[in-house]
Amino acid sequence: MIPENLKYRNITTNSRDVKKGDLFVAVKGNNFDGHDFIDEAFKKGAIKAVVENEKFKSKNVIVVKDTRKTLSMIAAKFYDNPSKELNVIGITGTNGKTTTSLLIDKIFSDAGFKTGLIGTIFYRIDRKKFSSDMTTPGALRVNKFLRMMADAGCAYAILEISSHALEQERVKDVGLDVAIFTNLTREHLDYHRDLDGYFSAKTKIFNNLKKGGIAVLNVDDPRVATLKKKIKGKVLTYGYQSGADVRATGIIADINGSSFRVLTPAGRIRISTKLIGCHNISNILAAISTALILNIDLEDAANSIRLFKNAPGRLEAVCMGQDFSVFVDYAHTDDALKNVVSALRKYSTNRLITVFGCGGDRDRTKRPRMGKIAARASDYTIITSDNPRSENPLLIAKEIEKGIKAISSEYSIVLDRKQAINRALNMANKGDIVLVAGKGHEEVQIVGSKRSNFSDRETIMKLLKKRKSF
Numbered sequence: 001m002i003p004e005n006l007k008y009r010n011i012t013t014n015s016r017d018v019k020k021g022d023l024f025v026a027v028k029g030n031n032f033d034g035h036d037f038i039d040e041a042f043k044k045g046a047i048k049a050v051v052e053n054e055k056f057k058s059k060n061v062i063v064v065k066d067t068r069k070t071l072s073m074i075a076a077k078f079y080d081n082p083s084k085e086l087n088v089i090g091i092t093g094t095n096g097k098t099t100t101s102l103l104i105d106k107i108f109s110d111a112g113f114k115t116g117l118i119g120t121i122f123y124r125i126d127r128k129k130f131s132s133d134m135t136t137p138g139a140l141r142v143n144k145f146l147r148m149m150a151d152a153g154c155a156y157a158i159l160e161i162s163s164h165a166l167e168q169e170r171v172k173d174v175g176l177d178v179a180i181f182t183n184l185t186r187e188h189l190d191y192h193r194d195l196d197g198y199f200s201a202k203t204k205i206f207n208n209l210k211k212g213g214i215a216v217l218n219v220d221d222p223r224v225a226t227l228k229k230k231i232k233g234k235v236l237t238y239g240y241q242s243g244a245d246v247r248a249t250g251i252i253a254d255i256n257g258s259s260f261r262v263l264t265p266a267g268r269i270r271i272s273t274k275l276i277g278c279h280n281i282s283n284i285l286a287a288i289s290t291a292l293i294l295n296i297d298l299e300d301a302a303n304s305i306r307l308f309k310n311a312p313g314r315l316e317a318v319c320m321g322q323d324f325s326v327f328v329d330y331a332h333t334d335d336a337l338k339n340v341v342s343a344l345r346k347y348s349t350n351r352l353i354t355v356f357g358c359g360g361d362r363d364r365t366k367r368p369r370m371g372k373i374a375a376r377a378s379d380y381t382i383i384t385s386d387n388p389r390s391e392n393p394l395l396i397a398k399e400i401e402k403g404i405k406a407i408s409s410e411y412s413i414v415l416d417r418k419q420a421i422n423r424a425l426n427m428a429n430k431g432d433i434v435l436v437a438g439k440g441h442e443e444v445q446i447v448g449s450k451r452s453n454f455s456d457r458e459t460i461m462k463l464l465k466k467r468k469s470f
Helices: 034-043 067-078 097-110 139-151 163-167 195-208 224-230 278-293 298-307 334-347 366-377 393-405 417-427 456-466
Strands: 023-025 048-051 061-063 087-092 115-118 122-125 128-131 156-160 176-181 209-218 234-239 246-254 257-264 267-273 325-329 352-356 380-383 411-413 433-437 444-447 450-453
Touching (some): 023 067, 067 139, 087 097, 097 156, 115 139, 122 139, 139 156, 163 195, 195 224, 246 278, 267 298, 278 298, 278 334, 325 456, 334 352, 352 366, 352 417, 366 393, 380 393
Parallel strands (some): 023 048, 048 061, 087 156, 115 156, 352 380, 352 433, 380 411
Antiparallel strands (some): 115 122, 444 450
């Protein structure tokens, strides 16, 4: 354990950042092992090193069983346990985390509270934004941001919490007032190996509930029935099923959004939204559930949802005066793609043209499944490149093609993403819908180790602007 009287200037896991008087924590990552840089840390002035290998034992080394868990504990302590000073809302699940977090943020901001947010698109402390390099940063940054939120007078902190973050103990010592589970579908199996391992990682979020904290569960997910029995504290459920505590009924929907009635323990209300698709109604139910738990008036919450435009890159419309619809979406899992294409197919009176690819160095098993999903719902599919990383883009496309070929012959492979988008736009006729999926809000294309600027939305806007007529 770390001695109670140990004094240090700062904590770091990166030997390059060490300054005199710092505490260095050696963490084993996917690409590097901090234990290989202990000597460098000491040369740069580290006062102590925290390790989990007895072979490094010396008077300047503290040996612990798990440096990740230890890092979480000392990070929370170093920043004076900021989660204790905030109402903290944590959201996990394969899909829906970002939209749900932004809906909740909108509700509480409109209610007059200062809020902070840590998520996929950005981190924010009150009105100050920071770029996001991962959904949930490491324990040091999480606690640092929470401390900044508390010091800035934020009442609520909203965190998207990934399965990687839960598995790697990044939020182990962050207490939650509300823990939301949106859903679980196949994703990150390159890391978690199987669906049970992935689910197990997700359920760790409920270990973070403070005394009196409440779990919010999507009852429409088949694993929730079992999960609900394992949670010791209070549970509030939401969904379409008749047994849900917060339930949606009487849905009226089209390509411009939807309206529906929400039945809650606090009463019922009609909600209208610009968000498209049943999956977004589910996200809204999660946000409404959270608002009720934290004593926001139901009508105020409904009004905030009505005013909410969209989450960047989540079924985001791109309008440049063309006579067909264009949407960009972050869908990069088979379930997310199914939700999006199903919603657009349902409301489309003409053709649906889908452009998408799959990321390299990630779960390969989803590629043919995503191909099948796109082919079933789309009139035409264009397979393209999407962050191939170290893999061959053509081989990734061929794996997607296996799924499409089993369903349809109406497809093509265009590896250059800009050309693929251009082809889809040129194919579109009046009343058609073009969906460009995979990147959403992202603004880079990763090929090998090279990162190049690329935004689907900006690319579409530029290509539409060049067209002489619509």
